[in-house]
Amino acid sequence: MIRVDRNEQFPVTAMILDECSGEIVSSAVVQYVVRDDSDSPTLSGTFSESNEEPGVYIDTISLPDPGIYRIYATCSGYNVGTEEILVNPENIYELTKQNRHYNISVEEVLRTNGIATASQVARNVPLNKTDYIINRIKLDTANDWSGSTIASGIVYAHYKVITDNLPYKMGGPF
Numbered sequence: 222m223i224r225v226d227r228n229e230q231f232p233v234t235a236m237i238l239d240e241c242s243g244e245i246v247s248s249a250v251v252q253y254v255v256r257d258d259s260d261s262p263t264l265s266g267t268f269s270e271s272n273e274e275p276g277v278y279i280d281t282i283s284l285p286d287p288g289i290y291r292i293y294a295t296c297s298g299y300n301v302g303t304e305e306i307l308v309n310p311e312n313i314y315e316l317t318k319q320n321r322h323y324n325i326s327v328e329e330v331l332r333t334n335g336i337a338t339a340s341q342v343a344r345n346v347p348l349n350k351t352d353y354i355i356n357r358i359k360l361d362t363a364n365d366w367s368g369s370t371i372a373s374g375i376v377y378a379h380y381k382v383i384t385d386n387l388p389y390k391m392g393g394p395f
Contacts, residue, residue, distance in 0.1 A: 222304070222305045222306070222307060223304060223305070223306045223307070224306075224307045224309070225283075225284070225306065225307070225308055225309070226308070226309045226311075226312040226313055226314060227284070227285055227286065227287055227308055227309065227310070227311075227312050228283050228284075228285050228312070229283055229312070229314075230281050230282070230283045231281065231282065231283065232279055232280070232281050233253065233268075233279070233280055233281075233282055233292055233304070234268075234277060234278065234279050235251050235253070235268055235277075235278045235294035235296075235301050235302065236276055236277050236278065237249055237251065237276060237278070237296055237299045237301055238299075239299070240299075240300070245275070245276030245277075246276055246296075246299060247270065247275040247276045248270065248275075249270075249278075249296050249299070250267065250296065250297070251267065251268040251278040251294055251295070251296045251301060252265070252266070252267050252268070252294070252295050252296070253265065253266055253267075253268060253280070253292050253293060253294045253295070254292070254293050254295075255282065255284070255290050255291070255292045255293075255306070256290065256291050256292075256293065257286075257288055257289075257290055258288055258289045258290070263284065263290060264282060264284070266280055266282070267280075268280050268294070278294075284306065284308045286308065287308045287309060287310035287311075288307075288308055289305065289306070289307055289308075290305070290306040290307075290308065291303050291304070291305055291306070292304050292306060311371075311372070321361065324358055324359050324360070324361055325356070325357070325358055326355075326356070326357040326358075326359070326366060327354060327355075327356055328354065328355040328356075328357075329351055329354055330351070330352050330353050330354065330355060331349055331350060331351060331352060332346045332347070332348055332349065332350060332351075332352040333348075333349065335348070340377070340394050340395065343395050344377060344378065344379045344380060344394075344395070345379070345380040345381065345382055345383045345385070346378060346380060346383075347380065347383050347384065347385065347386075350378070350380070350385075350386065350388075351378040351388060352377070352378060353375050353376060353377045353378060354375070354376045354378070354391070355373065355374075355375055356373060356374050356375075356376065357370045357372070357373045358370065358371055358372045358373070359371065376391045376392065377391065377392060377393060377394050378391055379391070379392060
């Protein structure tokens with residue numbers, strides 16, 4: 222399986238083996254079709270033979286939409302093969318690049334309501350103590366936080382008993 226980010230350029234390869242002689246086939250025309258999970262063609266092309274290794278066929282492609290794809294390589298008279306491609310919904314490189322201290326916001330939210338919600342009761346959240354924390358990451362090019370968040374999440378505080386001052390763990394809502 223090949224795993225890539227959206228719009229990332231990545232190499233795809235194929236090699237043809239003559240099953241009768243066991244030899245690698247050179248100077249062939251090897252084509253490919255990339256199909257999405259509904260088996261609809263998304264991209265197609267022809268491999269170029271490697272200058273370094275005869276019989277190895279290569280191309281560089283990119284896919285703009287997240288999902289699972291299959292690339293089918295074909296060559297008349299030979300079995301070539303398939304490969305699965307997983308395209309991440311978020312560009313991990315871009316997200317990591319934004320991970321600088323001035324692009325990260327951590328906001329503590331206290332429990333200020335007198336009557337606890339079901340989630341707060343299940344987590345034993347004391348009044349005026351941390352209920353949850355909101356994490357946000359903004360684009361490096363954004364000047365402020367208005368509408369420029371590229372990732373965010375909430376981490377909930379869990380207390381052993383309602384009289385604790387500090388949570389014993391941070392995690393999901395229950």
